[in-house]
Amino acid sequence: MAGELMSTFVVENRIWDPAEQMPRQERSALQLDRLRETVARAARVPFYQKAFQKSGITPEKIKTLDDLRRLPFTTKADMRENYPLGLCAVPRAELARIHGSSGTTGVPTFVGYTKQDLRTWAGLCARFLVAGGLRPEHTVQVAFGYGLFTGGFGLHYGIEEVGAAIIPAASGNTPRQIMLIRDLEPDVLICTPSYALNVAEVMHSMGMDPHSMSLKYAHFGGEMWTEDLRIEIENQTGILAFNNYGLSEILGPGVSGECAVREGMHLQEDHFLVECLDPETLEPVEDYAYGELVITALTREAMPMIRYRTRDIAAIDPCLCECGRTTRRMSRVMGRSDDMLIIRGVNVFPSQIEEALLGVEGTSPHYLIEVDRPGALDEVSVKVEVNPAFFSDKMSEMQELRDRIDRKIQGYTGIHVKVELVAPKSIERSAGKAVRVVDNRLKRK
Amino acid sequence: MKIHQLSMFLENKPGRLSEPCRLLADAGINILTLSLADTQQFGILRIIVRDWEKARKVLESAGCVVNVTEVVATEVEDQPGGLAKILEVIEQAKLNIEYMYAFTFRSGDKAVLVFRFNDPDAAVAVLQARGISVIGNVELY
Numbered sequence: 001m002a003g004e005l006m007s008t009f010v011v012e013n014r015i016w017d018p019a020e021q022m023p024r025q026e027r028s029a030l031q032l033d034r035l036r037e038t039v040a041r042a043a044r045v046p047f048y049q050k051a052f053q054k055s056g057i058t059p060e061k062i063k064t065l066d067d068l069r070r071l072p073f074t075t076k077a078d079m080r081e082n083y084p085l086g087l088c089a090v091p092r093a094e095l096a097r098i099h100g101s102s103g104t105t106g107v108p109t110f111v112g113y114t115k116q117d118l119r120t121w122a123g124l125c126a127r128f129l130v131a132g133g134l135r136p137e138h139t140v141q142v143a144f145g146y147g148l149f150t151g152g153f154g155l156h157y158g159i160e161e162v163g164a165a166i167i168p169a170a171s172g173n174t175p176r177q178i179m180l181i182r183d184l185e186p187d188v189l190i191c192t193p194s195y196a197l198n199v200a201e202v203m204h205s206m207g208m209d210p211h212s213m214s215l216k217y218a219h220f221g222g223e224m225w226t227e228d229l230r231i232e233i234e235n236q237t238g239i240l241a242f243n244n245y246g247l248s249e250i251l252g253p254g255v256s257g258e259c260a261v262r263e264g265m266h267l268q269e270d271h272f273l274v275e276c277l278d279p280e281t282l283e284p285v286e287d288y289a290y291g292e293l294v295i296t297a298l299t300r301e302a303m304p305m306i307r308y309r310t311r312d313i314a315a316i317d318p319c320l321c322e323c324g325r326t327t328r329r330m331s332r333v334m335g336r337s338d339d340m341l342i343i344r345g346v347n348v349f350p351s352q353i354e355e356a357l358l359g360v361e362g363t364s365p366h367y368l369i370e371v372d373r374p375g376a377l378d379e380v381s382v383k384v385e386v387n388p389a390f391f392s393d394k395m396s397e398m399q400e401l402r403d404r405i406d407r408k409i410q411g412y413t414g415i416h417v418k419v420e421l422v423a424p425k426s427i428e429r430s431a432g433k434a435v436r437v438v439d440n441r442l443k444r445k
Numbered sequence: 446m447k448i449h450q451l452s453m454f455l456e457n458k459p460g461r462l463s464e465p466c467r468l469l470a471d472a473g474i475n476i477l478t479l480s481l482a483d484t485q486q487f488g489i490l491r492i493i494v495r496d497w498e499k500a501r502k503v504l505e506s507a508g509c510v511v512n513v514t515e516v517v518a519t520e521v522e523d524q525p526g527g528l529a530k531i532l533e534v535i536e537q538a539k540l541n542i543e544y545m546y547a548f549t550f551r552s553g554d555k556a557v558l559v560f561r562f563n564d565p566d567a568a569v570a571v572l573q574a575r576g577i578s579v580i581g582n583v584e585l586y
Contacts, residue, residue: 386454386487391510393452393491393561394543395482421487423456424510 009133009216009240011260013323016130016162017123019270020325027326028065030270034298036062039071042304044089047082048072068273068296073282073307079109079249088112090302100148101248108148111248112302118157120299121251124268125158128257131266131323132242133217134188136163141180143191143199144222145171150252151222155190158254164188171195174202185214193225193233193241194434197365200236201429210237219244221253223434224333224351228358232365243332249308250295256330264317264329271299274330275307276316279337290315292337293330311337313349341371341437343378348413350436353382356412360405362390366427372440380417382409385424446569446579447515449497450559454510455488465490465504472503477585478559480546491546493559493585515565518585520578523549523556531558531577538571540564557585 015021022030040059042048051072052058061067079087088095096115100108113121134140140159146152146168159166169180171191177199180186189196196218200210218233218241230241244257245265255272256265267274276291277284285291293312297305315331335349342348350369357363368383382405390401398421405419428435455461462481469476469492479492494500497513504511521527528547535542543561550557557580562568572579 386510388510388512391452391454391512393450393489393512393514395484395489396543398487398489399484421454423454423461423508425508426456 009238011133011217011240013260014130014135015324016127020127020266020268020327022270022326024326027270031273031298032062032065034270035065035068035273035296036060038296038298038300038304038306041089041301042306045087045304047078047087048304048306065273068275068307071296071306073294073309074305075309076109076249076311080107083107084110085112087303087305089304090114095302097153098148099150099153099248099252109249111150114301117251117300117302120271121154121254122157122161124251124254124271125154126161127268128242128244128254128266129155129158129162129219131257131259131325132219132244133240133260134159134162134164134219138187139165139167139184140188140190141167141169141177141184141186143169143171143177143189143195149222150246150248151190154246154252154254155219174199175206178203178206178208181213181215182208187214187216189215189218189239191218191220192222192434193220193229194223194430196220196233196237196239196241197229198429200233210239213237215239217242219257221245224335226332226351226355226358228355229365232358245312245330245333247310247312250297250305250310251300255295259321259323259325261321261323263321264331266321266325266327266329267316269327272297274316274328276314279311279313285315287318288315290331290334311339313337313340339437341369341380341439343371343380343413343415346413346415348380348415352412353409353417354436356409357382357384357405359412360401360408362387362401363405364424366429367436368427369437370440371437378441380415381420382417383420383422383427385427386421387424446517446573446581447565448493448518448559448580448582448585450514450516450561451492451494451497451500451504452512452514453490453492453504455490457483457485457487461488462490464507465492465509468503468507468509469494469500472499474500474503478546478548478557480544480559482544495582514561517560517562517565517568517572518580519558519560519572520555520580520584521558523554527556528558531572534572534575534577535560535568538568538575540568540571 036059094114095112097113100110144151203210218239221244242258246253246255256267258265273296275294279292293310295308312333313335314333317329334351364385364387366385370381402419409417474494477493482489545560547558
């Protein structure tokens with residue numbers, strides 16, 4: 001994949017923490033010790049105490065890592081039932097910070113951190129930042145929201161840990177972001193991938209060439225994105241883009257991140273036990289197969305999380321990476337088990353439609369999926385913005401393009417959708433998570 | 446002997462056609478002629494103006510997607526059979542017409558036919574060899 005990219009920057013392989021290279025057997029032993037400690041800590045939380053009693057679990061009964069499967073799951077609903085901080089295992093006085101989920105799927109949830117949790121977190125962010133090119137002499141522009149959202153502060157302290165300089169630009173106000181990039185010349189940009197695309201677009205409209213800017217690397221997170229979108233962003237900006245993964249319920253960013261090889265994100269397995277399960281049967285899927293990530297946080301003091309069902313669909317690659325890290329790698333998140341659209345009985349992920357669109361020459365990465373059920377059947381329409389690269393004065397060519405997009409989406413998803421060509425910039429741009437799906441069926445119920 | 450035509454993408458919604466027309470009017474650009482191709486969902490507006498470069502800038506800076514194509518304009522007598530005669534020539538030369546439209550000048554007895562060919566240069570050569578009057582920018586404006 002790397003060969004297709006236009007960025008001229010390369011990253012020398014550097015490893016921040018020797019733990020990333022720990023022999024696998026040694027790491028497994030550490031995981032087992034830490035799992036017992038986590039279960040012991042969790043037993044102080046009434047919710048887990050009850051659940052452990054029910055299944056007869058005590059820390060001593062955990063003999064091997066396989067015993068993990070005897071532990072109960074934790075879900076978002078459990079967090080809501082224990083709102084706001086009922087899952088904390090330490091006295092309130094020991095909390096050093098409280099973050100919240102971004103609230104994209106309803107009631108917010110809160111997570112607590114002790115001072116040690118914050119240190120651990122900064123160290124984990126430092127690992128993937130360094131793997132993706134960050135060096136102490138760099139300047140980083142953080143265009144993530146600073147607030148309850150874990151992205152801003154999480155990355156901020158990771159950058160500080162590495163020793164680089166931070167421009168805490170926070171999210172939004174694109175002209176000001178561009179002014180900061182132009183005048184302060186950061187080496188690294190941190191934001192959501194869709195926002196990076198927005199910044200590049202606004203730069204173009206201001207007559208500026210993103211390729212001529214000082215930015216070398218970007219660390220993207222906070223939303224789902226595809227490999228094609230990476231190529232698109234790199235071609236438009238010349239920046240080398242790295243992916244990282246995390247979620248506030250578990251910690252925030254820092255659960256995994258890409259190294260210079262960029263073939264999957266290294267799971268920080270000394271701190272997390274990661275399972276990949278079939279979301280229906282909850283049985284493990286095979287290596288390389290897609291399933292729901294279920295994560296146990298091994299070192300969280302304030303809020304131990306046992307087998308948290310992330311709803312994120314990804315695959316795990318157990319092969320050793322050539323970078324020297326011994327951890328397994330996860331694929332990008334290709335969907336959420338609860339974002340999965342069921343269209344006329346077929347499971348469809350918005351990311352599949354995005355990939356299909358980006359695979360059609362000349363289409364823009366801005367799109368909106370609308371689902372409705374006007375009669376008995378589900379109907380999907382995909383709005384795609386027209387741009388000068390594929391606009392023709394010939395109706396036949398425009399219709400041909402629309403058919404090509406239609407066929408491509410059908411090829412990726414197995415369903416037929418109605419493709420609508422819309423005027424450029426008519427789909428709303430967002431500073432945070434992009435709205436890609438509008439499900440009008442929910443309004444009809 | 447070809448003229449420049451501007452094409453624009455329009456969504457098929459109330460008010461979409463007036464937007465580019467208003468932009469051109471505010472810039473003092475007069476539309477010589479236009480044609481609209483439409484589907485239920487979107488349309489393509491094609492216009493011919495004197496200062497097409499300026500018109501293009503005005504439209505693009507307002508965010509329109511604009512495409513410039515070369516079309517061939519011919520002049521015929523504004524009377525029955527005028528169009529049929531030219532179409533015969535085009536048919537015999539096996540030139541494929543992507544689309545066409547026609548308009549008449551305010552004064553005089555001539556009509557102007559605008560043709561979009563895949564290969565406008567070849568079309569101009571054929572038409573001129575058969576004695577059909579192909580007009581350029583100067584004559585048209």
